[in-house]
Amino acid sequence: MSVSMPDNSGEMQHFNLSTIETATNNFSDANKLGEGGFGPVYKGKLTDGKEIAVKRLSMNSKQGLKEFKNEVMLIVKLQHRNLVRLLGCCVEGEEKLLVYEYMANAGLDAVLFDPARCTELHWAKRANIINGIARGLQYLHEESRLKIIHRDLKASNILLDAEMNPKISDFGTARIFGDNQIEANINRVVGTYGYMAPEYAMEGLFSFKTDVYSFGVLMLEILSGKKNSGFYYLERAQSLPPHAWRLWSEGRGMELIDQILVDTCPENEALRLIQIALLCVQEDPNLRPTMTSVRLLLASKSINIPQPLAPTFSTNRFATSDRSSTTGAGIGFATSDRSSKSGAPAAFAASD
Template identity: 65%
Template sequence: MSWLRRTGWAPNTEEAWTSFRHHISNHVKGQGKRAKVSSIVLAIMVLVILIADVWVYYYWLHEAKQNGKQRIGSIMSLLGFLPCIKASNESIDATMLEDGMNQEKGAELFDFAIIETATDKFSNANMLGQGGFGPVYKGKLPEGQEIAVKRLSRSSGQGILEFRNEVIVILKLQHRNLVKLLGCCITRKEKMLVYEYMPNKSLDAFLFDLSEKEKLDWATRFNIIEGIARGLLYLHRDSRLMIIHRDLKAGNILLDGEMNPKISDFGMARIFGRNQTLETTNRVVGTFGYMSPEYAMAGQFSVKSDIFSFGVLLLEIVTGIRNAGFSHHEQYPNLPAYAWKLWNEDRGLELIDLALGDSYIQAEVLRCIHIGLLCVQDVPSDRPHMQSVVLMLVNETTTIPIPKKPAFIDKGSPSNTDSPPGHSVYSINYASNTTCDGR
């Protein structure tokens, strides 16, 4: 070995080892720097990819919304992202709301493009009418089903609260005398409700139109009265929830192909607990001419508020006269006052709509007037519950209590002198169909 070292063929061990360690150290340091640089580059690339993915996702989502292509499996999952309705006397109870969101029954979320095509781009030719919510259009889905589309007007006083309220309430209701909600459409700045189509539109389109009211013979009118009563009985007592409609009127009674009535427009409806009897609100909504006195003046509503509205509607169906803007007789400010006067003088048959001719049954007509007057009593406790109303309508032998003078009698009216003791007498201008808060 020493010979090899001297000849140069064998290296010095210590020098060789030192040289080897130095080489390895340099190599490792180089590798570490490269690995560190590689890690940094990789992290930056991952971050860039993530940012790009997020941007692409939100861009796609935005475009999908703009084009009405957003797909969501459940209508209630969509409604869950809408502004929450607080549990207060102005809204649906939070527990009921959550329960409603978990109980979806066959509702569909429609694409805007489908609704736009179905209504021929919301053409005037397909417009069925105009309400407080906005215009209503007839449409036909690709599979041929006819629909009615309620489109929230941007100028409407109603908004997302009423929209969501109607969806959640009506999805929980199933009755032959309630309109069926098929689904809704929320896209761009549009909010629409999609219903089953009612070919005969609304009751007021016949009842207050001189050229159409003759199509409502007495048998048809009595069937409509009974159907409305049964629908209200379901809302007040037989459904899983107690529902106060708060805007029952001729315009919110739709008629199917066989002239069967269906109560519609639940945007103002409120859910009551089974032990709840009364609620007070600072936001009075509804339609003058149908509002009970305690609701119009004190914001108090209950099932008896709907009973009052039903009584007014019943008298309108019998007489063919609209209560709002009543001008049939100068001495009486409204239809209930006029009806009570004639009925109290045994002249009730003079109230019958002349368009009925001789098609009516006198006993049924007089019984309906009697029940209608009982429903429009000033004091809520004097009004019957809906189950009693239905019984009085269908059972001729049922004893009907004698009504007192109805609410909203003008102080200047000559009939004021015989007002029952203890009765408050009110006056409201019925010459206008103006309503509170967007109705």
């Protein structure tokens, strides 16, 4: 018998385990889409023909029923066209399942970094993906009732629908901020090397600007078609931001653009996007724009973009592979950080 999980929206659907088992062919390996910190993900089809993605909480997960319920209650309140939509859940026996809309083209990384598929992402598609991710982040930071910092924004956590529209997914490491909260500190850094802002990777400090840094790295990957992690320049490890800044500052920014795009993308627009990305990856978080400012810069060709400083920080000093530093607890949200574990105040009065 499934456990009832009421919510404020009244839209949460509670699936019976038998329904999910039928839809996924009893969680068969043939239906398995992948595996994350939460556990395995399966493709399924309901009796009405609707395709779904089912995330199955691993038996080894430290999450309990109460935490799972709290996370579901939070996720269901987030509704935006650039966030993967939660359709429902199932808690029955030892099983804890989340049911999401199915995304036909899987993760952005599976298309962008695949030599056979990257040609599907022509210039207009890539620009649309950048804008869609920016819209989703702006919603999380400034427009949703919860004010969310994602903390693990990366190519594999951007899912693409049948038309290649982007949707942010995997909120296992996300944090909720209070209305007046600016910054927080933690002892356990979670996320993925290569996308981490310097203040977060080195000091455990995070804020909305932490996501802005990750967004800047992601922009550079989308524009170049190259992974930041493990990126090599002249046979030595170097992260993508300093390489991009060097090319841009020397007037050679178009050399960064994916070679399959150089003959079709508008040069002025490409250079403008590189400059916006470089603003986002500045070492000082106070110099990074908010996502609202990023959206304005993306939308207008007339607004002057500030000159970004050279990025001096590289997470490659920590790692050169795209892997998470600590696996997130699940697909929901952790509690709001109002103080560090040492008891020191976490929120500061400084303006953004």
